[in-house]
Amino acid sequence: MTPDTRPPAGPLDAAASRASWVEVEHDHPFGIRTLPYGSFTTPDAPGARVGVAIGEHILDLTAAAGALLPEHAGLFTAGSLDRLLAAGPTVWSQVRSRVMRWLADERYRRAVEPLLVPAATATPRLPFTVADYVDFYASEHHATNLGRILRPDGDPLTPNWKHLPIGYHGRSGTMVVSGTPVVRPRGQLRAPGSEITFAPTARLDIEAEVGFVVGTPSRPGRPVPLAETERHVFGVCLVNDWSARDIQAWEYVPLGPFLGKSFATSVSAWIVPLDALRHARVPAPPRDPRPLPYLDDTGAPPGGFDIELEISLNRHLLSRPPFAGMYWTVAQQLAHLTVNGASLRTGDLLASGTVSGPTRAQCGSLIELTWNGTQPLTLPDGSTRDFLEDGDEVVITGTAPGPDATVIGLGEVRARILPSAP
Known part of the structure; x- marks a missing residue:
């Protein structure tokens, strides 16, 4: 059964927000409490994508947002953080909360796990266009x-x-x-x-x-x-x-x-x-x-x-x-x-x-x-x-x-x- 793409009812409980179904050591610097954003490519997909690092993997946020976050999917299609940066703090908070939920709630695992890319296979790109x-x-x-x-x-x-x-x-x-x-x-x-x-x-x-x-x-x-x-x-x-x-x-x-x-x-x-x-x-x-x-x-x-x-x-x-x-x-x-x-x-x-x-x-x-x-x-x-x-x-x-x-x-x-x- 495919997980509901809507957020589960009720807030994400404290225990879930501390752990992830992705295998990540408790002291890993890219645990579920970090979730940094970047831009990357892979040999099989040379186009730039936005990613979120989790342990030794990268969640392909460009693909995940298209399936699970359609109202904000357009922020990630260009493969850089530029549009997300411009969206402002309310959207920043919404996106971070949803990504944390996807990686913590087992109900999203079937949909999200295929979108995890081994970090060792990815090539980083400059994550945003530097203005001044x-x-x-x-x-x-x-x-x-x-x-x-x-x-x-x-x-x-x-x-x-x-x-x-x-x-x-x-x-x-x-x-x-x-x-x-x-x-x-x-x-x-x-x-x-x-x-x-x-x-x-x-x-x-x-x-x-x-x-x-x-x-x-x-x-x-x-x-x-x-x-x-x-x-x-x-x-x-x-x-x-x-x-x-x-x-x-x-x-x-x-x-x-x-x-x-x-x-x-x-x-x-x-x-x-x-x-x-x-x-x-x-x-x-x-x-x-x-x-x-x-x-x-x-x-x-x-x-x-x-x-x-x-x-x-x-x-x-x-x-x-x-x-x-x-x-x-x-x-x-x-x-x-x-x-x-x-x-x-x-x-x-x-x-x-x-x-x-x-x-x-x-x-x-x-x-x-x-x-x-x-x-x-x-x-x-x-x-x-x-x-x-x-x-x-x-x-x-x-x-x-x-x-x-x-x-x-x-x-x-x-x-x-x-x-x-x-």
């Missing part, structure tokens, strides 16, 4: 470390740092999905006291970050207040904001990052809905001085997230940056980005900036981990690194606590470095 990309600088520990490295005789933080979320607008056209190789960029270089040269970067770096994906747009001229963040932010991903430090050092005065950042920015294949991280909310650190009113979140619900990142280089763990200590929250970043009247677009990506903690083992970039190359890292094979070499593979993963001792996974952002193009 803004990279912030929200970690006090990272900003302080770079200040001490680059301005050893001055204050580590610039005078504006604790008054506003500093950021720069990046290049959305070179955003790539996890697994895409990164070609070593070339550019103008000038070491102190030397001639200007044009060569491949010798100081290719990583920046482990958390990204926030905008769904609902805002109107031009209308700032988005702190309290409206969840009306606009759909979900969370991982970001590696690759940086050519030597190109950046020569070009960035007076306007900031340009070619040292724009050659590639990697994002994870899976977007975790903001709703999945409700149990990971934590207060932001104390702010001194108190921000201006439009940024002041005193008394507001906790705006931080207890996300722990891990950075590995060639399968060797380098560090565990903690996101919970970030000075500026996504709500403050959104409020500052729009306070001048700038509008949000569906697909905007707000990256947190490098996530670093108070210890060296919690730094999110090689410039910090090696103290600008003066203290190289030794890898298990005996080789050393100050910055990345050709052939190196970097993997950044992220997890957060979920309800009932579950783990909410953010997946991974992975890339291998290829030699500079001739």
Whole structure:
């Protein structure tokens, strides 16, 4: 008997919402409490489809919605998350609830199980069309470390740092999905006291970050207040904001990052809905001085997230940056980005900036981990690194606590470095 395609009568009970008929370990990062969205293809079906990760499988949401969610099926036919992002928080909640029900209620198993694809056979695609990309600088520990490295005789933080979320607008056209190789960029270089040269970067770096994906747009001229963040932010991903430090050092005065950042920015294949991280909310650190009113979140619900990142280089763990200590929250970043009247677009990506903690083992970039190359890292094979070499593979993963001792996974952002193009 084919299951009724309508939701069963009554709410999904608590026990069912914690378990799935899909075989998934309790501590799997892609359990039923996570259910991240992505876009994928398979060898037998090269067209892009929207998927939801569950354990070691992907639910083909494009097909499932056509059969079980006809009122929203059109959101998924294009194979990307673009239409879902634009649909807004009411629809986001409806879709997530229905997907959770399909995967928890045995009555849907016969209809849904044939739509599960082994994740190992799928190829990820960039899950949404990136509209505008803004990279912030929200970690006090990272900003302080770079200040001490680059301005050893001055204050580590610039005078504006604790008054506003500093950021720069990046290049959305070179955003790539996890697994895409990164070609070593070339550019103008000038070491102190030397001639200007044009060569491949010798100081290719990583920046482990958390990204926030905008769904609902805002109107031009209308700032988005702190309290409206969840009306606009759909979900969370991982970001590696690759940086050519030597190109950046020569070009960035007076306007900031340009070619040292724009050659590639990697994002994870899976977007975790903001709703999945409700149990990971934590207060932001104390702010001194108190921000201006439009940024002041005193008394507001906790705006931080207890996300722990891990950075590995060639399968060797380098560090565990903690996101919970970030000075500026996504709500403050959104409020500052729009306070001048700038509008949000569906697909905007707000990256947190490098996530670093108070210890060296919690730094999110090689410039910090090696103290600008003066203290190289030794890898298990005996080789050393100050910055990345050709052939190196970097993997950044992220997890957060979920309800009932579950783990909410953010997946991974992975890339291998290829030699500079001739």
